[in-house]
Amino acid sequence: MSSLDWRMPRWFHQMGSPKWFYEWGGRLQSWFALAALVLLGWGMIWGLAFAPADYQQGNSFRIMYVHVPAAILSQSIFVSMAVAGAIGIIWKMKVAFMVARSCIAIGATFTAIALLTGAIWGKPTWGTYWVWDARLTSTLVLLFLYAGVMALNQAISERQTAGKATAILALVGTINIPIIKYSVEWWNTLHQSSSFSLTEKPTMPAEMYVPLLLTVLGSYCLFALLVLMRTRTQILQTQGHTKWLTQHPDIEGV
């Protein structure tokens, strides 16, 4: 069993301390905010206004610059939520449960954006808003999973129990993520296979690909910013009795 007897690095345990997370999160927040603003702003303006139109779809393909980042994030956030929940269970870390809780609404919103922009894009190109193929159906299931995690979290009042229960649900739901990702490869679908991959050559020229890369990275930075903000808020809400917080400048006068 010696292969499992490793030590987690110090920073891992440090991140679990609400005080440490609050301070460091606060500093990182500003950097992520700046990065998100620059990357998303640059990517969106370039992609929506200046990238060349597609030879077949014309300008309607530009919705890709909103749809693809939203879809990618919706899946990554679900996995992050499950991982954070697992860490909370294994290391009994409050902060990990808070991070997982922060992910729920953000991920659900990105999923909804992906589904709506996809439907809007589908009507002029495919000829329909919706079809029950594997990719679209599994993404809708993802939205339902987020809703389930949200409902479960609100149903249980004791925070640690809520954290554990939602973590289990999120972990079980993670099986949906490879299904979504590979649905276009494994089965006949209307949705086309991936245009965007970090490991393969892009299926579009640089003037179309780079703004997409920027919007994806910018969306990740936005996600990081929102998670930090929401987790730090939860720390303020639940750690009010601790010494480090009662003397903290952030809650002066409260």
Add this chain to the structure above:
Amino acid sequence: MAMVPKRRNKLLLIVGLLTGVAIIVSLVLYALSQNINLFFSPSDMAQGKAPIEKRIRAGGMVREGSLTRAGDSLKVSFLITDFVEDVNVTYDGILPDLFREGQGIVAQGKLNSQGVFVADEVLAKHDENYMPPEVTQALNDAQSKTQQKSQNTELTQ
């Protein structure tokens, strides 16, 4: 301090849970795999896997040069292929904007006993490539140049 046994056990429990769920879901998906496909390919229809006179979907690439339009109505017919088998599709209506030969489609309708797919809905299937118009112009020019060249060499031989 090595990883506490309690933590290790919880980690193993979670990994075990995930593996179990993965196995169950894989088996369920395998059992249902016929029903998860959105459409039947021409090979499926040629092999008799598609039910006759039942509402189904058929998908494939429109064969170049196979599109024929009736002069007096919206009726069209074309061949779809998966490069192994071909199926004849007939449709009465307005085709989607992105419909063209050499592009994929997914049609909904019935396969009749003569092996013709009578569609009442045709959707255009888009591939994952995006190109600005200048690039396609350049490609078309290059293609017609090589065609010209091979024609010239044929003539001179």
